[in-house]
Amino acid sequence: MFSTLQRLAAVALVGVDVANAAFSVASVADIKKTAADIAFDMMQYYKGNLTGQTPGILPGPPPAGDYYWWEAGAMWGTLIDYWRFTGDESYNEVTTQALLWQVGPGQDYMPPNVTASLGNDDQGFWGMTAMTAAENNFPDPPPDQPQWLGLAQAVFNTQAHPDRHDETCNGGLRWQIPPLNNGYNYKNSIANGCFFNLGARLARYTGNKTYADWAEKTWDWMRGVGLMDDDYNIHDGAHVEKNCTDVNGAQFSYNFGVFTLGAAHMYNYTDGSPVWKDRLDKLVNATLVRFFPEKIAYEPACEDGMTCTTDMLSFKGYVHRWLSTTTQIAPHTAPIILPVLKVSAEAAVQTCTGEASGRMCGFNWRKKKYDGSHGVGQQMNALGAVSALLINQQGTKAPVTNTTGGTSKGNPNAGSQSDSFGAHNRPISTADRAGAGIVTFLLSAGALGTFAWMGLGK
Numbered sequence: 001m002f003s004t005l006q007r008l009a010a011v012a013l014v015g016v017d018v019a020n021a022a023f024s025v026a027s028v029a030d031i032k033k034t035a036a037d038i039a040f041d042m043m044q045y046y047k048g049n050l051t052g053q054t055p056g057i058l059p060g061p062p063p064a065g066d067y068y069w070w071e072a073g074a075m076w077g078t079l080i081d082y083w084r085f086t087g088d089e090s091y092n093e094v095t096t097q098a099l100l101w102q103v104g105p106g107q108d109y110m111p112p113n114v115t116a117s118l119g120n121d122d123q124g125f126w127g128m129t130a131m132t133a134a135e136n137n138f139p140d141p142p143p144d145q146p147q148w149l150g151l152a153q154a155v156f157n158t159q160a161h162p163d164r165h166d167e168t169c170n171g172g173l174r175w176q177i178p179p180l181n182n183g184y185n186y187k188n189s190i191a192n193g194c195f196f197n198l199g200a201r202l203a204r205y206t207g208n209k210t211y212a213d214w215a216e217k218t219w220d221w222m223r224g225v226g227l228m229d230d231d232y233n234i235h236d237g238a239h240v241e242k243n244c245t246d247v248n249g250a251q252f253s254y255n256f257g258v259f260t261l262g263a264a265h266m267y268n269y270t271d272g273s274p275v276w277k278d279r280l281d282k283l284v285n286a287t288l289v290r291f292f293p294e295k296i297a298y299e300p301a302c303e304d305g306m307t308c309t310t311d312m313l314s315f316k317g318y319v320h321r322w323l324s325t326t327t328q329i330a331p332h333t334a335p336i337i338l339p340v341l342k343v344s345a346e347a348a349v350q351t352c353t354g355e356a357s358g359r360m361c362g363f364n365w366r367k368k369k370y371d372g373s374h375g376v377g378q379q380m381n382a383l384g385a386v387s388a389l390l391i392n393q394q395g396t397k398a399p400v401t402n403t404t405g406g407t408s409k410g411n412p413n414a415g416s417q418s419d420s421f422g423a424h425n426r427p428i429s430t431a432d433r434a435g436a437g438i439v440t441f442l443l444s445a446g447a448l449g450t451f452a453w454m455g456l457g458k
């Protein structure tokens, strides 16, 4: 939030500069120009390539800055899709530098700097970005560096490792990775959704059934424990000391997006099996019904009262990108999904008239005008929505596999040098840590912290 004074100043500036009309997405050329401007404005928040700064991360984590580590991982994925859709290579170098800088000593996206708030979902977002690079033949790193596919496999393998799995709640991944972190006692949909998504995509890319088996298992676990219910509600998470019977019913759009894209890959991997078609179609419907009323992206859990955290302010963009890629992997969904994404993107750019530049994007797209909020999430949302409009343009290929032109080198054993944080030496009981106190948790809330906070508060 910023002060009324700043807002008035911004309004005044907009007032004098009549050139500040909303962006156009009326033609391919307009879409490319609009996406380029939004991307440029987004990158004004990135300081990692300046002298003395750390490559790959956004200002943070709180209280040092607004952004947790995971959101930068998501931003590089948005820029890879931006390049894929528009062909603009402007950010390829900075993206490659970022993705390689943050791999950590195990080359598995667990850099020691972020241990204190390292969740399976945080690691998963960087892994999904590496996977996006592999699937779209984003320029391969030099041979002496880790490779995109190998990095995605490393993230997957560390998450499939027995250290990350236990019998509480009948299985499933915990939110946090290090056992001493607050939130280690929470099993949630996004952590398992990232793992499911990555497994499904690795299955399609490599043809290796082990990945598909894990994706099936994760899906079954989500359904069994009730985090995904018969009506395709996807709830936020639940606690191990309650054997996950205390389901937190908050629903967020990115959980739907991450499972939809994964289900599309399982559908494709199984050559269009009726089981995965049914699941995919129902997920697509659930996503559009809940998160695109009026065909415009909406975050019901927090948008009306504008109580969204910085994390939540970035979900719309992922959903746009993942739904649009779904239409390539499962083409029968295109006529259902694409018209909605178009209306939504048109609304999104109507909000891009804010701040001194006169073109920063807001969050509440249904208002169709700037709502006074701005940040990386808002830019990333609009960038995802606008660039993904080019999904059907000539030259935008469907994600490749290792038999249809994929060049990225894999390593099925990647991630075996990983730090287990002593998980295999620790007793499973977390009742002691769960009692460590809500106050501590609030003070040190990790990435995506509000989710677990909402759970703890119940």
Ligand SMILES: *[C@@H]1O[C@H](CO)[C@@H](O)[C@H](O)[C@H]1NC(C)=O
Pocket (backbone or CB within 6 Å): 043, 049, 050, 051, 090, 091, 094
């Ligand atoms: C940092 O990256 C931004 C965005 O790509 C670019 O505009 C800027 O010139 C870069 N700065 C340096 C010092 O490389």
Ligand SMILES: *[C@@H]1O[C@H](CO)[C@@H](O)[C@H](O)[C@H]1NC(C)=O
Pocket (backbone or CB within 6 Å): 054, 055, 101, 102, 103, 104, 111, 113
């Ligand atoms: C970890 O933090 C230090 C100190 O800020 C920084 O120099 C280093 O580059 C960081 N490492 C990673 C992988 O971000």
Ligand SMILES: *[C@@H]1O[C@H](CO)[C@@H](O)[C@H](O)[C@H]1NC(C)=O
Pocket (backbone or CB within 6 Å): 205, 206, 207, 208, 402, 403, 410, 412
């Ligand atoms: C694709 O990946 C699978 C699993 O790693 C491997 O068995 C297969 O040989 C690869 N195919 C090609 C063409 O590289």
Ligand SMILES: *[C@@H]1O[C@H](CO)[C@@H](O)[C@H](O)[C@H]1NC(C)=O
Pocket (backbone or CB within 6 Å): 168, 169, 170, 224, 225, 243, 244
């Ligand atoms: C925990 O819940 C699972 C279902 O998710 C159930 O199969 C299991 O029996 C439960 N365990 C205990 C100890 O209640």
Ligand SMILES: *[C@@H]1O[C@H](CO)[C@@H](O)[C@H](O)[C@H]1NC(C)=O
Pocket (backbone or CB within 6 Å): 267, 268, 271, 272, 328, 329, 330, 331, 332, 398, 399
């Ligand atoms: C699988 O994806 C490809 C695009 O890579 C698409 O051409 C094909 O139709 C998809 N298969 C099914 C069953 O939809």
Ligand SMILES: *[C@@H]1O[C@H](CO)[C@@H](O)[C@H](O)[C@H]1NC(C)=O
Pocket (backbone or CB within 6 Å): 231, 282, 285, 286, 289
């Ligand atoms: C779509 O979802 C809504 C809300 O969950 C449901 O009422 C409707 O039956 C679903 N439609 C289809 C075709 O599945």
Ligand SMILES: *[C@@H]1O[C@H](CO)[C@@H](O)[C@H](O)[C@H]1NC(C)=O
Pocket (backbone or CB within 6 Å): 157, 208, 209, 210, 211, 412, 413
């Ligand atoms: C398939 O993936 C599993 C899990 O990573 C791995 O252990 C196995 O070696 C892979 N098989 C092939 C043929 O690459």
